[in-house]
Amino acid sequence: MMDTSTLTRGSRAGRRKAAPTIEGAARAGLTARGVIYLLVGMLALQIAFGGSGKQADQGGALQEVAGKPFGAVVLWALGVGLTGMALWRLSEAVFGAAGPDGRKGKKRLASAARAVFYGFVAYSVLSFAAGSGGSGSSDGKSRDVTAEAMDLPAGQWLVGVAGVVILCAGVWMVVQAARRTYRKHLRLGGTSHRVRRTIDVTGVAGGVARGLVFAVAGGFAVRAAWDYEADKAKGMDDTLRSFTETPVGPWLLVFIAVGLMLFGVFSFAMARWRRV
Numbered sequence: 001m002m003d004t005s006t007l008t009r010g011s012r013a014g015r016r017k018a019a020p021t022i023e024g025a026a027r028a029g030l031t032a033r034g035v036i037y038l039l040v041g042m043l044a045l046q047i048a049f050g051g052s053g054k055q056a057d058q059g060g061a062l063q064e065v066a067g068k069p070f071g072a073v074v075l076w077a078l079g080v081g082l083t084g085m086a087l088w089r090l091s092e093a094v095f096g097a098a099g100p101d102g103r104k105g106k107k108r109l110a111s112a113a114r115a116v117f118y119g120f121v122a123y124s125v126l127s128f129a130a131g132s133g134g135s136g137s138s139d140g141k142s143r144d145v146t147a148e149a150m151d152l153p154a155g156q157w158l159v160g161v162a163g164v165v166i167l168c169a170g171v172w173m174v175v176q177a178a179r180r181t182y183r184k185h186l187r188l189g190g191t192s193h194r195v196r197r198t199i200d201v202t203g204v205a206g207g208v209a210r211g212l213v214f215a216v217a218g219g220f221a222v223r224a225a226w227d228y229e230a231d232k233a234k235g236m237d238d239t240l241r242s243f244t245e246t247p248v249g250p251w252l253l254v255f256i257a258v259g260l261m262l263f264g265v266f267s268f269a270m271a272r273w274r275r276v
Helices: 004-048 058-066 071-095 105-129 138-150 155-178 181-185 193-227 236-245 251-273
Strands: none
Touching (some): 004 058, 004 071, 004 236, 004 251, 058 105, 138 155, 155 193, 193 251, 236 251
């Protein structure tokens, strides 16, 4: 019977063999993520200042890209990049992530969940690039998925639990960004103070904004489950628009929109300096 140390050595050997491919996939995926968040933030900013004709979500971002010169090429590049992100996370689940605790079961499970998430996103983007309209309104998808889930046995509880998970994930993102835990994943030796300062500004502000969006979306899912009304679940577009209904008016959405754009820039920095 193979012991744990043999499995660990095999895992490390497998990771070393696949390292160049994994690194390229990771950096392509982080770059693609950055482009999408940058575009979503720009669309949200337009909504905050009265330009509400476009969706501030992944679908809206892809439509924005599609309307530009060489848009089709960029769409395929984004899809391939996000596929790389999914493969990178899958490799972490199989071989373990970089760092001293990267092979712990909790880390592997988190990487597996991210691989599934980015695999779904990549499929959606590639479907859109292929012309099948695979990345439509996030609001409509959220309502449809919520309605289908509620029709299942104990569906109301399933939606409620999913909402709590998303809400907690958002809070966790906020806390992690505020604590600057991303620093342990970066190789910043030899970089200037200005670069480090820029990474901190984009990492903290961007991570907090992203976390708030997730937390609020999770809260809407919990409310939909509580009231047993699928229409109360919201995708990213409706979630972002809800920030304009606060006492401070559109200014909270301005903050969130700028934060999402900063998270896009932070993703570019991660693509450059992330330890993979």
